[in-house]
Amino acid sequence: MxxxxxxxxxxxxxxxxxRDLRVSFPTDDGVVHAVNGMDLTLARGETVGIxxxxxxxxxxxxxxxxxxxxxxSATVTGEIRLDGEDLVPLTEAQMRAYRGKKIAMIFQDPxxxxxxxxxxxxxxxxxxxxxxxxxxxxxxxxxVDMLGRVGIPDPARRYSSYPHEFSGGMRQRAMIAMALVCExxxxxxxxxxxxxxxxxxxxxxxxxxELQSETGASVIMVTHDLGVVxxxxxxxxxxxxxxxxxxxxxxxxxxxxRHPYTQGLLASMPSLAGKSERLAPIPGFPPSLLALPDGxxxxxRCPQTHLVPDQACTTTRPTLTGGAGSASHPSRxxxxxxxxxxxxxx
Amino acid sequence: xxxxxxxxxxTKHFPVRGGAPGSVAPIFAGPRRLARTLAAPGxxxxxxxxxxxxxxxxxxxxxxxxxxxxSARHPLGSSLLRxxxxxxxxxDGVSFSVDAGQTLxxxxxxxxxxxxxxxxxxxxLDPTSGSIRLDGQEIAELRRSGLQEYRRxxxxxxxxxxxxxxxxxxxxxxxxxxxxxxxxxxxxxxxxKVRDLMDRVGLRPDHYNRFPHEFSGGQKQRVGxxxALALDPxxxxxxxxxxxxxxxxQAQVINLLQDIQRDTGVAYLFxxxxxxxxxxxxxxxAVMYLGRIMEHGPTHEVFGAPQHxxxxxxxxxxxxxxxxxxxxxxxxxxxxxxxxxxxxxxxxFRTRCPAYAQLGAEHxxxxxxxxxxxxxACHHTELVGERLRTxxxxxx
Ligand SMILES: Nc1ncnc2c1ncn2[C@@H]1O[C@H](COP(=O)(O)OP(=O)(O)OP(=O)(O)O)[C@@H](O)[C@H]1O
Ligand SMILES: Nc1ncnc2c1ncn2[C@@H]1O[C@H](COP(=O)(O)OP(=O)(O)OP(=O)(O)O)[C@@H](O)[C@H]1O
Ligand code: SF4
Ligand SMILES: [Mg+2]
Ligand SMILES: [Mg+2]
Numbered sequence: 001m002x003x004x005x006x007x008x009x010x011x012x013x014x015x016x017x018x019r020d021l022r023v024s025f026p027t028d029d030g031v032v033h034a035v036n037g038m039d040l041t042l043a044r045g046e047t048v049g050i051x052x053x054x055x056x057x058x059x060x061x062x063x064x065x066x067x068x069x070x071x072x073s074a075t076v077t078g079e080i081r082l083d084g085e086d087l088v089p090l091t092e093a094q095m096r097a098y099r100g101k102k103i104a105m106i107f108q109d110p111x112x113x114x115x116x117x118x119x120x121x122x123x124x125x126x127x128x129x130x131x132x133x134x135x136x137x138x139x140x141x142x143x144v145d146m147l148g149r150v151g152i153p154d155p156a157r158r159y160s161s162y163p164h165e166f167s168g169g170m171r172q173r174a175m176i177a178m179a180l181v182c183e184x185x186x187x188x189x190x191x192x193x194x195x196x197x198x199x200x201x202x203x204x205x206x207x208x209x210e211l212q213s214e215t216g217a218s219v220i221m222v223t224h225d226l227g228v229v230x231x232x233x234x235x236x237x238x239x240x241x242x243x244x245x246x247x248x249x250x251x252x253x254x255x256x257x258r259h260p261y262t263q264g265l266l267a268s269m270p271s272l273a274g275k276s277e278r279l280a281p282i283p284g285f286p287p288s289l290l291a292l293p294d295g296x297x298x299x300x301r302c303p304q305t306h307l308v309p310d311q312a313c314t315t316t317r318p319t320l321t322g323g324a325g326s327a328s329h330p331s332r333x334x335x336x337x338x339x340x341x342x343x344x345x346x
Numbered sequence: 347x348x349x350x351x352x353x354x355x356x357t358k359h360f361p362v363r364g365g366a367p368g369s370v371a372p373i374f375a376g377p378r379r380l381a382r383t384l385a386a387p388g389x390x391x392x393x394x395x396x397x398x399x400x401x402x403x404x405x406x407x408x409x410x411x412x413x414x415x416x417s418a419r420h421p422l423g424s425s426l427l428r429x430x431x432x433x434x435x436x437x438d439g440v441s442f443s444v445d446a447g448q449t450l451x452x453x454x455x456x457x458x459x460x461x462x463x464x465x466x467x468x469x470x471l472d473p474t475s476g477s478i479r480l481d482g483q484e485i486a487e488l489r490r491s492g493l494q495e496y497r498r499x500x501x502x503x504x505x506x507x508x509x510x511x512x513x514x515x516x517x518x519x520x521x522x523x524x525x526x527x528x529x530x531x532x533x534x535x536x537x538x539k540v541r542d543l544m545d546r547v548g549l550r551p552d553h554y555n556r557f558p559h560e561f562s563g564g565q566k567q568r569v570g571x572x573x574a575l576a577l578d579p580x581x582x583x584x585x586x587x588x589x590x591x592x593x594x595x596q597a598q599v600i601n602l603l604q605d606i607q608r609d610t611g612v613a614y615l616f617x618x619x620x621x622x623x624x625x626x627x628x629x630x631x632a633v634m635y636l637g638r639i640m641e642h643g644p645t646h647e648v649f650g651a652p653q654h655x656x657x658x659x660x661x662x663x664x665x666x667x668x669x670x671x672x673x674x675x676x677x678x679x680x681x682x683x684x685x686x687x688x689x690x691x692x693x694x695f696r697t698r699c700p701a702y703a704q705l706g707a708e709h710x711x712x713x714x715x716x717x718x719x720x721x722x723a724c725h726h727t728e729l730v731g732e733r734l735r736t737x738x739x740x741x742x
Binding site: 027028052053054055112151158167172195197199200224228250254270278279280282285 | 454456508560564591592595597598620621622661665668669678683
């Protein structure tokens with residue numbers, strides 16, 4: 001990897017500062033609370049990984065950062081400060097100046113993010129022309145170059161291919177080319193390598209790392225591949241039920257996972273080295289986002305509730321607290337408030 | 347004993363289309379929605395292009411207009427029909443078999459033809475040549491009732507959960523659709539069966555009347571799995587069924603697929619990128635590169651002692667979920683994936699083979715001129731181990 005995960009280098013003004021972000025959607029069945037008080041800070045040039053349960057609000061958080069809910073029925077509250085400026089109150093028209101140029105996103109699902117009836121290369125050239133006043137010809141040359149950089153073979157010829165003519169992985173690389181073409185300062189990569197095999201994944205992660213060190217961009221890497229997290233991220237945010245349940249450096253999350261959900265997540269990974277026993281998923285389902293419980297959102301699946309006095313897990317929502325020990329990192333669990341109890345739990 | 351599925355020399359070539367980069371200008375000049383109306387279902391039902399387009403029209407909430415003339419008159423339509431030069435050899439002489447109750451893992455570089463293989467097996471595409479036999483029966487010869495029976499017995503879970511679901515259909519009716527299409531009335535009724543399937547894949551009962559856009563990627567994939575299970579198939583082609591899922595849900599789904607296999611004896615063709623998942627799940631594994639199979643065999647053998655340089659590179663590139671893991675000794679593939687329209691002569695992997703540069707002129711000559719028709723598609727399996735160690739040591 002071009003960027004080796006090091007300890008975080010905290011700068012005084014973070015590139016991105018998210019405070020108490022909440023996103024909800026009105027539906028026929030009631031209000032879906034998809035993001036419920038998300039906090040995150042990200043320094044310039046750093047990479048933060050967001051991992052968590054399917055449906056825990058990772059994509060919705062990313063979409064909110066991109067301002068994609070501006071003219072929709074969704075409700076977005078809280079603060080999203082990019083370079084100190086809050087993006088939440090901006091209108092759709094104001095947001096357009098940021099999108100693509102300052103923040104860009106690589107979508108989880110490239111097929112629905114690309115227009116099916118324009119050649120892939122033309123879509124990249126057009127993305128470039130939105131923020132750069134150049135001729136179509138010059139933009140096309142930039143697009144061909146970009147396609148080559150993300151490893152599309154024969155880029156000049158593939159410029160005029162349509163999205164359906166690419167394999168899943170090639171589409172994802174084209175999507176990455178489209179996001180990178182304006183050299184954004186904050187890149188949100190929503191599962192950028194999910195559709196890629198490991199050798200191309202390694203190339204793409206290298207490419208993202210190169211761009212990052214060239215431009216000093218910050219990267220939010222949404223992924224469920226904990227191997228990718230271990231290799232490219234500095235910080236990790238673990239999400240569950242639309243909340244950040246734990247934030248730590250990469251080293252700490254693997255060495256000392258604090259939230260029982262994080263512990264369960266790490267335990268359910270299949271391993272290349274080990275024997276093939278039955279996998280150990282976390283039993284149960286995530287809570288319905290239509291009616292969130294009062295207590296901890298993980299309580300009905302948590303194996304450690306009995307260690308917390310007064311049934312606090314089912315009655316009181318834990319806050320994201322720093323824990324007792326000096327070397328501890330924040331975790332949204334009643335147990336982490338008292339170091340000795342946590343030791344018993346393990 | 348005849349295997350459940352026997353694939354021999356399967357080949358699929360696509361025509362290459364394309365114009366000069368300048369030719370897109372008139373398309374951009376036209377309004378966006380004009381292009382969308384081109385989402386008319388085409389005349390050729392075997393073309394995946396029109397299938398995908400039709401699906402896409404649905405996902406952009408446009409009503410597909412069924413006027414095939416539109417596409418021929420429009421500038422974009424004509425560019426689609428324009429010059430066809432060359433052939434993309436998406437699948438190029440692939441052979442494998444799957445026994446009942448078994449899982450074959452299919453892995454390999456993005457674009458190497460795994461999904462195309464799956465679509466050929468589903469009969470969503472017609473092969474250019476080669477044979478596919480289910481229980482000894484050649485499927486190209488199936489007609490009407492035989493074909494309907496085949497479509498019941500072989501199901502697919504798609505790579506892309508969003509575009510395989512109709513956005514205007516509730517997930518309950520999406521799961522019920524295959525039952526209704528085949529006219530099957532399960533004991534207890536369709537609704538009860540659907541609820542049972544939803545429960546099996548870990549969807550909540552209150553999801554029944556919800557629509558796909560209200561679901562996360564992982565939840566959509568569970569809908570796809572429930573739908574594939576509806577007809578109690580004998581073979582399920584799983585095209586990256588768990589790559590959209592977090593590791594805990596992934597573990598649930600894999601355990602679920604294993605339980606179903608144990609209970610019903612269903613076989614899986616399991617396409618995946620995550621090698622640790624394939625290792626855990628598959629009995630046998632086939633490694634593909636540029637439309638061909640490079641190496642295949644029992645999973646523990648291929649993982650335990652990979653022979654082909656590509657397999658070795660693949661295994662060494664797996665990200666380790668441990669920040670302080672030893673990352674030396676990695677084989678990095680450099681260079682671009684060759685175009686499947688113009689594959690290298692001889693061994694298709696030679697342009698990126700890390701062992702190739704370390705070989706003598708005579709050995710290289712063989713790589714360049716002869717296709718390795720061996721169990722492991724490499725001329726020099728005996729040499730590459732040592733050569734790769736030299737190559738890795740040189741870059742470290
Ligand atoms: N437009 C919408 N209307 C209603 N509910 C929505 C909408 N978009 C998302 N949701 C719901 O919000 C929740 C969070 O979805 P999101 O896509 O952010 O999950 P995710 O963490 O990205 O999951 P995955 O890992 O599966 O991609 C899900 O329960 C989803 O059903
Ligand atoms: N309809 C089509 N027309 C032209 N070329 C196509 C078509 N469908 C696939 N191809 C090409 O065939 C090759 C194999 O594609 P396929 O989707 O089978 O790859 P894959 O192995 O599934 O890749 P991934 O892992 O990225 O999903 C690619 O080069 C692709 O561009
Ligand atoms: S045949 Fe030659 S080029 Fe191909 S994999 Fe073997 S050593 Fe490498
Ligand atoms: Mg998502
Ligand atoms: Mg595929």
